Amino acid sequence: MIKTKYQAVLDLGEALNIQNGDVKEDNGVLKIKGTAKTQYEKNILWDKIKEIGGNNPTDIKANITVADDSVYARHTVKSGETLGKIAKHYYGNALKYEEIFKANSDILKNPDVIHPDQELIIPNLK
Template structure:
């Protein structure tokens, strides 16, 4: 299994904010409360994958702190890469662990402040006009080529 790092404090917010007043500094949540919170986060992640059309029913997620482990028996390489990015680009997630089909390591890029898909395409694909290939490779997580943000991780497709 490989592990990919993500920027924990950026990305789509799906977990919500705690509504309760802060607990005293010396108290810890009970184990059942921690397990319930973890299960609620896993359910939110599954709902997000379903919304994106990336859960064919065979995706299993395990959450430990801010690390998500993804397992899927039927997913091809492209789908697994998209699953890694869809989960990793969620606010609060800093690492994603998954097995990729095939031997080649996927190519991901972390967006820097001020970068555009055209600049990323020029860097990796040698032609700024190939930005559409990167956009297509990151659908359905991207809905507009102009809506990327610093810290977001993107798939770089293998373009001939």
């Protein structure tokens, strides 16, 4: 029953390709663990858990580690995107585009020129 309640979390974990995943039910508590690629993906999972169970759920225990904590995320540019839109998506603030530009100065020469299929580093903010 508890697994059914959190099925959306499990589905999201599959969609994100969480590695070393394990799910167990123990005395009415769902215990999940796995490794997300980046902190951003870990945050998405936790947001889904909180959406279903509230800010401090007692019926789920999650141990999610991060494989690459040197970056917040990696993003493949899609047609029509700008650094501002990407910054708004990851940080909630379009003005943080400068952080993304700096982190990718090896491949970007102008913050107004990005191309589809470029893979950008979304840096951890200090």
